[in-house]
Amino acid sequence: MFFTNAQDVIKHLYSLPKLHEKADLTYIKRVLKLLGDPQDQVKTIHVTGTNGKGSTSYYLSNLLQKAGQKTGLFVSPYIFEFNERIQLNGQNISDSELVRIANLVENALDQIRIEDPNFALVTFEYEVVAAFVYFEQVKCDYAVIEVGIGGEHDKTNVITPEVSIITTVGLDHEDIIGPTLLEIACEKSGVIKTKRPVVLGNLPREVMPIIEERAREKSASIRKLGENFFVSGDQKIHYRDAQKNLSFNTRPEVEGFDIAVAIQAFSLLHLPLASDEIEDAINQTIIPGRYQVLQSEPLIILDGAHNIQAMQNLLNFIHEQAHLRHGTVRILMMMMRDKDLDEVFSLFQPTDQVELTTIDYPRAAKKKDFPDWVVQKYPYQENWQSAYKQLKLESQANDILLVTGSFYLVGEILHLEENAKNEN
Incomplete structure (x- = not known):
């Protein structure tokens, strides 16, 4: 198959199967390997959570751009147009680039089908592969990767990120990754990687032992909201940690949690950015479809x-x-x-x-x-x-x-x- 326009790519994506027989990562890893494992060529931040992962991803993307980093962003779902799913420096992937990248993915799939004629990616896998290929080809400094659902078995979980983030743990998609809160927490803890720090947002107390145990197993350091960094305010948002005291424009309290987690994750990257620049980056962030x-x-x-x-x-x-x-x-x-x-x-x-x-x-x-x-x-x-x-x-x-x-x-x-x- 050879695509000539973006609408054909999008139509094809939604014609693909939604699930595999096995809920594992073997299919996507096979395609990525043939494409040179582009996900390993770019520094990433991996973001999961029942709520707040999209907002946190947008805040992080803006902070990275403010620090002069060429920044990729992969988010879901899209609000206005499909191209929002894959962004570079705050701009949606162009139709022409989407077509070009999709044809590269198709070429890899054609090669696999010589040996395995029935091989196919599900829709979300295809989108993830396209994002990683794009970010590698445009030579991103960093890419912020939002999971689709869960963590451990999510199709984005093929990376070793610089920082992992768990924003919240609550009840959603219980039929896929639940049904209990503890099972959901266990699935989300799958984004924690060996010797890579994890930032935790506003998590229920009862799930903390699961998250902490996974971090111990992986020798991953933990930064916790309310312990290592703090946020307060009902109208203006105030953030503080051992190095910084910051204030932000009027936002809902829950957005304050996402802002705090994004700033803390950003600080672990040790990129230079003054306090007023951090405040500007956050205040200028518009998150589609969220408040x-x-x-x-x-x-x-x-x-x-x-x-x-x-x-x-x-x-x-x-x-x-x-x-x-x-x-x-x-x-x-x-x-x-x-x-x-x-x-x-x-x-x-x-x-x-x-x-x-x-x-x-x-x-x-x-x-x-x-x-x-x-x-x-x-x-x-x-x-x-x-x-x-x-x-x-x-x-x-x-x-x-x-x-x-x-x-x-x-x-x-x-x-x-x-x-x-x-x-x-």
């Missing part, structure tokens, strides 16, 4: 929170802001069928005006997928565009309109707003 502000009056916030931990943190922040603004909270909510639909809705306040919607996507929950008590309590609007426009119209200057529950809905809203802007 993303579209406008201020009314305050419209997009956030792809899709599990209990993330939703709880998000709603705490939204309700604090509503109290300060003396406004009403309106929420447009879409979720995937395989999420904890029941539990999430117990987090809303009685005064929240919640509306359910869906998008044209196979996993998206429709009206029949929500618990009976939820659809009896909250209106359901099949057409997300109509629902969003109506809620926006009803919102006064001091109100808050939150779009949440899925990055897919957030992406649709961003496209809608972008098209509206272009038409005006």
Whole structure:
């Protein structure tokens, strides 16, 4: 197969199988080896966690760029366009580069299929291979690599990073890496590598023995939030460790944890960067689909929170802001069928005006997928565009309109707003 345009590459990616018979790394390692093991040619930072790994990855990427490093970033999911998955110095991979790299991967696959005609990569493996090939070819100084799911068996876990990061451990993807919190922690601890430091974020106390045991086995030093470095503040974020005292613009408290972890991981790389430059790098970081502000009056916030931990943190922040603004909270909510639909809705306040919607996507929950008590309590609007426009119209200057529950809905809203802007 030979690709001539990016749309063909993306279409091909989504036609690939989603899972192998064996949940191991033999398939991806076989392809990477044939391509010269590009993942070993670039210094990496490996980021896992139930929540906060995307934000932490973006903060780290900006810190590295500020320090003059040619910086790769691999993240998922994408919000606005597929090319967000693979970035260089904050810029999405170009269509032409995506095509070129995909053809290199295809060439390797063709060679393998001479001996093994049925050999194939799953979608995520293909994306990971493409990212490593790209980062090696453009000669990145560092690449920040966000895991897909878990750690030990994640397809990104083919690297020996300079630093490993575990941001949080909570319940999500329990059917794949759980079902218990301890099993999830065990899977995530798989990113810890021999004699490479690990930075730990806001982790539950009960999982610490598992993480610490893995670090001991690997002779990996640990830096812990709340022990080796600290963060505080409900509006402004304050960070401190043995060397630094820093302050950052207004952010939700949970973002403070991600900022702190990113700074601590960055400090372990021993790259020169003054305190004011660190503050600038963090303050200038925009994370797509995470506490993303579209406008201020009314305050419209997009956030792809899709599990209990993330939703709880998000709603705490939204309700604090509503109290300060003396406004009403309106929420447009879409979720995937395989999420904890029941539990999430117990987090809303009685005064929240919640509306359910869906998008044209196979996993998206429709009206029949929500618990009976939820659809009896909250209106359901099949057409997300109509629902969003109506809620926006009803919102006064001091109100808050939150779009949440899925990055897919957030992406649709961003496209809608972008098209509206272009038409005006």
